[in-house]
Structures are given as C-alpha cells and as structure tokens.
Amino acid sequence: MPDPDQNIIADLRDENKRDLAFHVLVKTYQERLYWHIRKIVMNHDDTDDILQNTFMKVWRNIDKFREESSLYTWLYRIATNESISFLNSKKKKHMMALSEDSDYLVENLRSDPYYSGDDIQMKLQEAILRLPEKQRLVFNMKYFDELKYDDMSQILDTSVGALKASYHHATKKIEEYLKNTD
Incomplete structure (x- = not known):
C-alpha cells in the first residue's frame, strides 16, 4: 500500500x-x-x-x-x-529574562478563555510550563503527542540519549513540583 x-x-x-x-x-x-x-x-x-x-x-x-x-x-x-x-x-x-518565560506562559494558560481543564490538569500544565524549554518540548512530544524518540531526534536535531535524559529529568521535576504544590 x-x-x-x-x-x-x-x-x-x-x-x-x-x-x-x-x-x-x-x-x-x-x-x-x-x-x-x-x-x-x-x-x-x-x-x-x-x-x-x-x-x-x-x-x-x-x-x-x-x-x-x-x-x-x-x-x-x-x-x-x-x-x-x-x-x-x-x-x-x-525584555524578559529566562525565568520570566515560564511566568509568561503560565499567565497565558490561566487567562486562556479556551482552556477547559480542572485544577489537577492546571497544576500539571503549570508544572510542565516551569520546565526549561527543551525539557518542556521533549515532555510534550513524548507524553502528549506520543512521538517516538527517533522522530523527536530528527525534529529537535538531538541524540536519542539526550532526549531520554531530558524526558527523565522533566518527569522528575514535574513530580517534585506537584508534590510541593499540594
């Protein structure tokens, strides 16, 4: 076919x-x-x-x-x-500093009239938005888009090993954020 x-x-x-x-x-x-x-x-x-x-x-x-x-x-x-x-x-x-980048994105999320998630989903999204840019991209592509590491490697021009490490670090940071915001 x-x-x-x-x-x-x-x-x-x-x-x-x-x-x-x-x-x-x-x-x-x-x-x-x-x-x-x-x-x-x-x-x-x-x-x-x-x-x-x-x-x-x-x-x-x-x-x-x-x-x-x-x-x-x-x-x-x-x-x-x-x-x-x-x-x-x-x-x-x-003229935003890198730390303000995630604040800007979180504010976009909170003020989005189209966002329909509950409190738990909002906390997860905030945790994701607090990640460094590359970890955020990798996490979203793997977790939500269910992309394979090989495809992500071509998209982001990064090795599979680096992507796996980024995903691992991202999940640990998200877990930590969620534990500390309860």
Missing part, C-alpha cells in the same frame, strides 16, 4: 496538483500541528498565527524537502522552530 504522504509530496511538486495537494496536507496535519504549537505557546491566537506561518513555510519550501525524514517529522520540525522563534521574539520584545 503506497504511503499517502508520498502522494501528497508528489502532488505538491506537480504544478497542476499543487493547490489541491496543499489543501489535503493542511486538512491532514492541521489539528495535530495546532495542538503541538499550542502546548508550546499556550495561546490560541498566537497558535493560529504560528500554524499559518508553518504552512506558508511548507508551501514555499516543499521543493527543498529532501525526504530524509517523514513529511510528518518535517512539518513538526518547522512548527517547533516557528514556535520557538515566536517565543524568542516575544522575550526580546518584552
């Missing part, structure tokens, strides 16, 4: 099929990428903007996609990089 992503890639590279193929790509990956980005920036409007930038970057760069990874992995990498760039520009614009 042919890989549906291979068909999307081939159609994206065909001038006559490009528009329809792009529509299929967006329809296929929009929701997963939305939630991946949302867990990074914690704001619906910012997530929509970053998602749009991600798909625009895909549209402009599909000819440069060398297929060394899966289409899904490539999309996640672009979305992750766009999200990190967005947060970094926010930090610069507001």
Whole structure:
C-alpha cells in the first residue's frame, strides 16, 4: 500500500496538483500541528498565527524537502522552530529574562478563555510550563503527542540519549513540583 504522504509530496511538486495537494496536507496535519504549537505557546491566537506561518513555510519550501525524514517529522520540525522563534521574539520584545518565560506562559494558560481543564490538569500544565524549554518540548512530544524518540531526534536535531535524559529529568521535576504544590 503506497504511503499517502508520498502522494501528497508528489502532488505538491506537480504544478497542476499543487493547490489541491496543499489543501489535503493542511486538512491532514492541521489539528495535530495546532495542538503541538499550542502546548508550546499556550495561546490560541498566537497558535493560529504560528500554524499559518508553518504552512506558508511548507508551501514555499516543499521543493527543498529532501525526504530524509517523514513529511510528518518535517512539518513538526518547522512548527517547533516557528514556535520557538515566536517565543524568542516575544522575550526580546518584552525584555524578559529566562525565568520570566515560564511566568509568561503560565499567565497565558490561566487567562486562556479556551482552556477547559480542572485544577489537577492546571497544576500539571503549570508544572510542565516551569520546565526549561527543551525539557518542556521533549515532555510534550513524548507524553502528549506520543512521538517516538527517533522522530523527536530528527525534529529537535538531538541524540536519542539526550532526549531520554531530558524526558527523565522533566518527569522528575514535574513530580517534585506537584508534590510541593499540594
């Protein structure tokens, strides 16, 4: 059975099929990428903007996609990089220190009218947001997105061993945070 992503890639590279193929790509990956980005920036409007930038970057760069990874992995990498760039520009614009970064994200979470979690879920999200950026990314990708370490390695350009260590440290910090906030 042919890989549906291979068909999307081939159609994206065909001038006559490009528009329809792009529509299929967006329809296929929009929701997963939305939630991946949302867990990074914690704001619906910012997530929509970053998602749009991600798909625009895909549209402009599909000819440069060398297929060394899966289409899904490539999309996640672009979305992750766009999200990190967005947060970094926010930090610069507001002259935030690294410690204020998590405060900013927690405030986004608390003031989000679309957030519907209970107190326990809020505490878990706050614990995750208090992690260093890389540990937060790794934890979200492994725990919520259920990505394999090999895919995460390609997305984040990091060794599998480093990712496993980051995940381990993240889970320990989350456990500690949850124990100390009761």
